[in-house]
Each structure stands twice: as C-alpha cells, then as structure tokens.
Amino acid sequence: MTERVATTPGLFPLPDRAKQQLSDLKGHQKGDLISGSEGGQIAAAYEEYRGEVIAEQQSTGLDRIVEGQLRWDDMLAHPLTTHDNVSAKGIVRYYDNNNFYRDPVVEGDLTFSGDVAGELDAATALLEEGDALQATLPGPYSLFDLATDEHYGDDAEFFEAVAEFLGGEVEAFPDHETLFLLEPSLVENAPDEDHQEQLAEAVDAVASETDADVVVHTYFGALDEKTYAHLMDADVEALGFDLVAGDREDTLSNITEFGTKDAAALGIADGQNTLVESAETLDERVAWFEDQIPVQEFDRLYLSTNTEPFYLPVNKHREKLAAIAAAANTDEEEVTA
Amino acid sequence: MSRPADNRAQFRPEDHPNDHFLLTTVVGSYPKPKWLNRADELVDDEESKFDEDDLKEAHDDAARVITHEHERCGLDTVVDGEVRRNEMVEFFADRIDGYEFNGPVKVWGHNYFDKPSVSAEVSYDEPWLVEEFEFTDSVATHPVKVPITGPYTLGNWAFNEAYDTEEELVYELADLVNIEVERLVEAGAKYIQIDEPALATTPDDHAIVGEALDRIVSGIPEEVRIGLHVCYGDYSRIYPELNDYPIDEFDIELCNGGYEQIDVLTEPEFVPDLALGVVDVHTAEVETVEEIKENIKQGLKVVPPERLTISPDCGLKLLPRDVAYGKMENMVQATREVEAELDAGEIDLDEPLPLAE
Numbered sequence: 001m002t003e004r005v006a007t008t009p010g011l012f013p014l015p016d017r018a019k020q021q022l023s024d025l026k027g028h029q030k031g032d033l034i035s036g037s038e039g040g041q042i043a044a045a046y047e048e049y050r051g052e053v054i055a056e057q058q059s060t061g062l063d064r065i066v067e068g069q070l071r072w073d074d075m076l077a078h079p080l081t082t083h084d085n086v087s088a089k090g091i092v093r094y095y096d097n098n099n100f101y102r103d104p105v106v107e108g109d110l111t112f113s114g115d116v117a118g119e120l121d122a123a124t125a126l127l128e129e130g131d132a133l134q135a136t137l138p139g140p141y142s143l144f145d146l147a148t149d150e151h152y153g154d155d156a157e158f159f160e161a162v163a164e165f166l167g168g169e170v171e172a173f174p175d176h177e178t179l180f181l182l183e184p185s186l187v188e189n190a191p192d193e194d195h196q197e198q199l200a201e202a203v204d205a206v207a208s209e210t211d212a213d214v215v216v217h218t219y220f221g222a223l224d225e226k227t228y229a230h231l232m233d234a235d236v237e238a239l240g241f242d243l244v245a246g247d248r249e250d251t252l253s254n255i256t257e258f259g260t261k262d263a264a265a266l267g268i269a270d271g272q273n274t275l276v277e278s279a280e281t282l283d284e285r286v287a288w289f290e291d292q293i294p295v296q297e298f299d300r301l302y303l304s305t306n307t308e309p310f311y312l313p314v315n316k317h318r319e320k321l322a323a324i325a326a327a328a329n330t331d332e333e334e335v336t337a
Numbered sequence: 338m339s340r341p342a343d344n345r346a347q348f349r350p351e352d353h354p355n356d357h358f359l360l361t362t363v364v365g366s367y368p369k370p371k372w373l374n375r376a377d378e379l380v381d382d383e384e385s386k387f388d389e390d391d392l393k394e395a396h397d398d399a400a401r402v403i404t405h406e407h408e409r410c411g412l413d414t415v416v417d418g419e420v421r422r423n424e425m426v427e428f429f430a431d432r433i434d435g436y437e438f439n440g441p442v443k444v445w446g447h448n449y450f451d452k453p454s455v456s457a458e459v460s461y462d463e464p465w466l467v468e469e470f471e472f473t474d475s476v477a478t479h480p481v482k483v484p485i486t487g488p489y490t491l492g493n494w495a496f497n498e499a500y501d502t503e504e505e506l507v508y509e510l511a512d513l514v515n516i517e518v519e520r521l522v523e524a525g526a527k528y529i530q531i532d533e534p535a536l537a538t539t540p541d542d543h544a545i546v547g548e549a550l551d552r553i554v555s556g557i558p559e560e561v562r563i564g565l566h567v568c569y570g571d572y573s574r575i576y577p578e579l580n581d582y583p584i585d586e587f588d589i590e591l592c593n594g595g596y597e598q599i600d601v602l603t604e605p606e607f608v609p610d611l612a613l614g615v616v617d618v619h620t621a622e623v624e625t626v627e628e629i630k631e632n633i634k635q636g637l638k639v640v641p642p643e644r645l646t647i648s649p650d651c652g653l654k655l656l657p658r659d660v661a662y663g664k665m666e667n668m669v670q671a672t673r674e675v676e677a678e679l680d681a682g683e684i685d686l687d688e689p690l691p692l693a694e
Contacts, residue, residue: 016440023447033446073446091445098494098538100445274439274454275498313440313452 003300004286006328007064008057009182009217009271010136011308013317014070018049030091030102033073036082036115046071047122054126056318061325064134064178064302067123073101075310076138076182077146079169080104082115085151095188095220097272097311105148106158110165117172124174132177139183139216140166140202141191159195163202170209179214180240180265181206182308186231187221187242196226200233213237215265219306222250229258240265242306243285252292262299264289267306269324274316279326286327303328340585342559345610345643347527348413348480355676357642359633360413361669362612364566364588365484365530366652367406367418368661373399377423396421400469401476406662411669414482414528417473419652425486425532426494427451428465433491433513435459435499454496455506461513467524474525482528483521484566488514488549489542490535504545511549518553522561530564530588537570543578554583564588564612568651572601580608588612590650593619596635603639611640614650615671616664621656623663629671637689642679647672 014022025042026032038046053068072078074088081088081101085108091100120135127133138146140163152158170179181203191199207214216231217240223231231239238261241251268285269277277285286301303324309317349358376395379387403418422428430436430453437456441449466483473481488510492503500506518529531553536546554563564586567575572589579587587607591599592614602611613636615629624632636645647668653661678684 013442019441019447019449026447028447030446093538094445096539098535099443272496273498274456274496310443313442315439 002290002298004328004330005063005300005302006304006325007062007134007178007180007265007302008066008304008321008324009180009267009308010066010069010134011072011075011310012053012066012068012070013310013312013314015049015052016314018045018070021045030088033088033102034071034078034082035088036113050119050122051126054123057321058128058131060318060321061329062321063132063328065123065127065131066134066136067119069119069136071119074104075099075101075308076142076184077101077104079113079116079138079166080106080110080143080147083110083113085109085111086147089148095184099311101146103148104146106151108151110161112168112172113165114169114172116169117174120173120176133175134178134180135170135173135176135210135212136180136182137166137169137206139181139186140206141195141199142183142185145185145189156194156198159198159202160205163205166206167209170206173210176210176212178302179207179210179212181214181216183216183218184220184307186218186223186227190224190227193226196230199227199230200235203231203234203236207234207236213263215240215263215302217265217267217304218242219245219267219271221245222247223254225254225257228254232258232260237261238263238265238300238302240267240302240304242267243289244268244270244306255293260293260296263301264298265302265304268303268327269305269320271305271307271309271320272311274312276316276319277323279323279330282323282327283330340554340559340563340583342562342585344527344560344562344585347560348562350413350479354673355680357676357679359642359672359676360646361411361672362414362482362528362646362648363407363412363416363665364648364650364652365416365419365482365532366422366654367403367416367420368654368656368658369418369420370399370402370658373420397472400473404473404477404481407665408477408479410662410665411673412479412665414480415473415477416482416484417469419484419654421469424451425534426491427453429486429491430495432463432465433459433510434462436495450494452495454498455492455500456498458499459506459509459513461516464520465517467520470521470526471524480527482530482564483526484530484532485514485517487531487533487546487565488553489533489546493535493539493542507545507549508552511552514553515555515557518557518561522557527560528562528564530566531584532566534566534568536567536575540570540574543575547578547582550582550584562586566612566651568614569593572598576601577605580605582609584609586610586612586646588614588646588648590614590618591635592617592632592650596632599635599638607639610644610646611636612646612648613639614648616649616668618649618651618653618656621660623660623667626667626671626674629668630675631690633671633675634684634689637684637686641686642676
C-alpha cells in the first residue's frame with residue numbers, strides 16, 4: 001500500500017498584507033532586502049506571517065508543515081545571501097523566469113550560519129501535536145549554480161564547500177520529519193561531467209547530517225539521463241519529479257532505465273499557473289505515474305506543486321494546497337469506504 | 338518581409354533645418370508629475386471629495402503637460418508619456434475580456450506585479466487607446482506616436498489558464514491588437530509602436546512574435562508606420578530572423594550596453610529602419626551632446642541616415658523628470674548637429690566612427 005503525503009516544496013508567496021507592510025518597513029532597494037540581521041518590527045512582522053502560513057497548512061490538512069520561507073527574498077539563494085562572508089550583489093535572473101535575485105558572491109569561507117535553523121526553531125514552536133515539520137533547503141548543486149565564487153578559486157572545491165556548508169546547517173536543525181532539497185539547476189543548467197561525478201557525494205554530505213527522510217526534488221522539466229543516473233547514487237529516501245512539465249515522458253524513461261528510490265515526490269500541481277487543478281485531476285496524475293511504472297510499488301509518494309509556489313497569487317496558492325491535500329486523501333477514503 | 342513602405346517623410350517638420358532628417362522620437366513612458374501620483378491615490382480615499390471626474394481632468398492635464406514637454410524638447414514625434422497607464426500589461430489586461438486579476442506576485446525583493454490570469458477566451462470589448470490618442474492628437478502640434486504592448490508580452494506576462502498553448506493565446510491577442518490598430522488608424526494615428534519586451538527574455542519564440550506581427554499589420558495601410566520595440570536582450574538570438582518581420586522600424590536599447598551588440602545587426606544587411614537608443618534610461622546623468630552624437634554614429638554603421646531613427650533606450654518613467662527632459666533636449670540637439678554634419682559631408686558613412694583599437 002502506497003502512503004500518500006500531501007506537502008509543498010516551501011517558499012510560499014507572502015500574504016498580501018505582508019507584501020505591503022514589509023515593503024514599507026524594509027524599502028524597495030537591493031540593500032533593503034533580508035541580510036539575516038533584521039530585528040524589531042521587521043522580525044516581528046515575519047513572526048506574525050510565519051504563524052499565518054503555518055496555521056493555513058494545519059487547517060488545510062497538509063501532512064508536512066513547512067516554515068514557509070517568507071524571509072527568502074532571494075529565493076533559493078537565501079542561505080548564502082544572508083551569510084557573513086557573502087556579498088549580495090547585482091540583480092540577476094532567476095532561472096528562466098521573470099524573477100530576479102541578488103547574486104551571492106562568496107568572498108570568504110562558508111562557515112556555519114544558523115539562519116535557516118533559526119527559522120525552523122521558530123516554526124517548531126508553532127507546531128501542534130502530531131504535526132510533522134519539513135525543512136527546505138536548496139540542494140548543493142543548485143546553490144553552487146546560483147552563486148558566484150570569489151574565494152575558493154576552484155569549481156570542484158567550491159561545490160564541495162557549498163555541500164559541506166549545507167550539511168553544517170542541517171546538523172543544527174531542530175527535529176524534522178522530512179528534508180526537501182530543491183534542485184532545479186540539475187534541469188536548467190545540468191552539471192558537466194566533473195560535477196556529475198561529484199553530485200551524489202555532495203547530496204550525501206547534506207543528507208547524512210539528518211535522520212529525517214531526505215527528498216531531492218527536481219523541477220522545470222526532466223533530468224538528462226547521465227545526471228539522473230548519478231543522482232540515483234545519492235543515499236536519500238526519494239527523488240522528486242516535475243509531472244507538470246511537457247517533457248514528463250523523459251522522466252519516465254529515466255526511471256524505467258535507471259530505476260528509482262522506494263519513495264518518490266511528484267510535482268503534480270502547477271506552481272506557475274493560476275489554473276487550479278481539481279483533486280480528481282491531481283489524483284489522475286498520480287495514477288498515471290503509477291501506471292507507467294508498473295514494476296514498482298512505491299512505499300510513499302509525496303505530492304506537491306512542481307515548483308516553489310511563490311510565483312502564485314495567494315488565493316490560488318491556497319486553493320492548490322487544498323486540492324493537493326484532498327488528492328493525498330483520495331486513496332484513504334476509497335480504502336475506508 | 339519588412340514592409341516596403343517609405344512612410345518616414347510624413348513626420349519631417351515643415352521647418353526642418355537640415356537636408357538630412359533623422360526622425361527623433363521617444364519609446365513612450367515619461368516620469369509622471371508627482372501630483373498625478375497623489376491624484377491616483379486620492380481617488381481611492383473614501384474620505385476625499387476627489388472623484389473619477391476629477392481624476393480624468395488630472396489625467397488630461399498631465400497628458401497635455403507631458404505632450405507639450407516633448408514638443409519643447411524639439412522631438413519630431415511625441416507621446417503623452419503614457420501618463421494614463423499604470424503598468425504595461427495591467428492597463429491592457431484591464432480592458433480585454435478574458436483577463437482577471439488575483440493579486441500581486443513577486444518580481445524581486447519587495448517589487449510586485451499584478452500579474453493577470455487569462456481565465457477565459459480573450460475578446461475585444463471597448464477601445465483601449467483611441468480616446469488617449471484623440472486627446473493627445475488634439476493638444477499636440479507634432480505627430481503623435483502610439484505605443485501598444487504587444488500580444489506576445491500580453492500573453493507571456495500573464496498566467497494562461499484558458500488556452501492549450503501560449504502560442505494560441507498570443508495569436509488571439511494579436512488579432513485583438515489588429516482591431517485596436519485599425520481603430521487608431523481610423524482615428525488618425527500614423528505611427529504605431531508594438532512593445533515586446535518579453536521577446537528579450539525568451540528569444541527562441543521569435544517566430545511566434547513574427548506570426549503575431551503578421552496578424553497585427555493585416556489590412557493596415559502602408560502609410561501607417563509600424564515600429565517594434567524590444568529591450569535588454571541578446572540580439573544575436575533574434576537576428577537576422579527579425580529581418581522578416583512585417584515592420585517599418587525596429588527600436589532597441591544599446592546605449593546601456595555600450596553598443597557591444599551593434600555589430601550583430603550589420604551582417605547580413607539590416608532590413609527595417611533602425612530606431613536606436615542613444616541615451617541610457619538607467620543612469621540619472623544627462624549625457625552630453627557630444628557623447629550622444631557618437632552614439633548616433635553607431636547607428637550609421639547599421640543603416641544609412643535616411644533609415645535611422647533616434648530614440649532613448651527605453652521608457653523614461655523611472656528617471657527624475659528634469660533628467661528625462663535634459664536627456665531628450667540633448668538628444669534632439671545632438672541629432673540636429675549630426676544632420677548638419679551629414680549635410681556638410683563631414684561624416685564618412687563607410688566608417689562613421691573610428692575603428693575600435
């Protein structure tokens with residue numbers, strides 16, 4: 001019997017009230033964005049909205065609760081743009097989107113930061129009995145890909161340093177059930193041969209620092225074969241796939257060719273379109289995936305949007321979370337009926 | 338193919354001082370007077386007596402002021418500064434049936450965009466710009482250019498819920514833009530500029546933009562000048578394909594990048610007229626007349642003088658107003674000086690600028 005887990009990659013859109021309030025408190029310019037040292041009214045506002053998005057997930061019935069990553073002004077680059085030895089420089093395009101983040105230029109050793117652990121501590125305090133916390137981080141390759149190195153001087157060394165940095169951050173996390181490592185760069189800017197060789201080791205350097213189930217979630221399309229094959233060497237519970245993207249057949253052939261883990265994460269709701277898929281549609285997408293992989297019964301399937309959901313307006317995001325929660329429960333209802 | 342029309346001469350002022358004529362224009366937007374921003378907010382304030390009629394009057398006043406400001410700079414063709422428009426997609430999405438708004442989404446940091454959703458088939462309801470054009474035309478003594486956000490950008494910068502593919506949506510929108518251009522032409526418009534900034538971010542879709550342009554110009558008389566504005570792109574990705582676009586003029590920024598890409602446009606031969614950005618809209622320093630003259634000569638590497646239009650890189654709306662004015666004034670003066678030098682045979686058209694060392 002496959003367990004279905006309703007979850008999200010994290011990086012929520014800010015509640016509309018927060019957009020205005022935080023913009024007034026912080027300002028509109030590059031230098032006004034989160035540096036990790038905020039306090040006073042700004043910190044208080046984030047605390048309030050963190051509570052709001054956690055309460056929302058609780059009432060929607062998600063099986064994993066994320067902190068929401070509302071502070072992540074620079075999206076997946078956040079763990080670096082808040083680091084003391086990193087300067088947040090020019091505004092650069094975020095993948096193939098009409099979104100931008102500050103280029104994190106690494107100018108010194110990537111020592112322990114604790115920024116994300118701090119957020120998760122705050123989230124833990126808001127959990128109710130029975131809630132399962134899910135931590136979210138950029139995967140080591142994506143963070144390496146989003147950053148600029150002006151310190152290590154060698155690509156392989158820099159990649160390793162990013163992975164070790166993330167591992168150190170994870171070690172400081174409070175108890176969490178699941179860790180999602182988001183790896184869109186594996187699709188958008190696939191690793192060359194040298195980085196492919198390093199990939200599994202880099203992922204393991206992060207994953208080995210937690211007892212939680214680790215999911216390496218990929219999106220913006222399918223992985224190329226070689227990258228997929230190397231990623232399979234990583235010691236994690238599940239790989240995540242974008243089933244909304246047009247090239248999902250390529251994902252299937254990767255799985256058919258190289259196998260996959262006993263669990264998988266399925267990006268079944270479009271994180272970049274306001275069209276809200278019904279629970280039935282989402283359920284059909286899960287069933288389609290299972291039908292295409294007949295040789296394997298999964299222990300567990302994590303269901304979520306394909307991408308981070310910050311691209312969406314708040315109302316549509318809420319509706320999508322509700323549909324995902326309902327799709328995860330479809331099977332259970334059928335079984336108990 | 339590029340439109341075969343020679344429709345530039347109609348914009349030459351009767352009292353033009355030189356034999357050569359480099360058409361001067363603006364991309365469209367201009368800094369709004371501060372009081373207009375206040376007026377836009379005031380109309381939403383329930384405690385204020387300031388109502389929609391007052392706001393319309395304020396918009397008319399602002400349009401008149403900016404149009405005249407363009408004329409004072411000496412521009413050959415003018416725009417009202419797009420003072421009635423809030424944002425280049427929102428303004429049109431608000432007027433096209435099929436779009437809805439669900440709330441702002443992040444662009445970067447705390448900068449948001451009220452990205453609309455196409456939730457049903459798009460259709461033409463009320464005219465979008467005819468009133469705006471008629472007003473500007475009535476207060477202007479110079480010819481008026483009308484910028485319209487193009488169908489590719491209207492489609493690409495929205496959530497597509499209703500169409501199987503974005504391409505299908507873009508073509509439907511192109512047909513609506515065609516209706517609007519027809520109405521503008523009926524109202525007397527002679528110079529239309531289609532703005533497609535989204536093409537710069539997804540240049541692989543250049544063929545979709547081409548097909549959309551074919552639809553837009555369908556049935557539009559050749560004496561109407563059709564421009565296409567794109568900005569901040571890698572032009573090697575859309576050149577020479579853009580030579581096949583049915584346009585009279587291709588308008589780009591290159592000043593911001595120090596004309597690094599100008600050579601891209603020289604081989605093979607550039608087909609439409611070139612409207613070249615010669616002042617940077619991202620720096621608040623007003624370029625000197627001498628600097629701008631050198632920038633204008635960059636354009637002469639691509640097209641001869643009779644096919645060169647002079648323009649700022651992009652809309653000027655983010656600049657302080659006095660800086661925007663200073664840039665336009667110097668741009669026009671530089672253009673007139675280059676024309677005089679061309680008349681006097683002082684510019685070598687085979688080598689308008691010294692070769693790079």
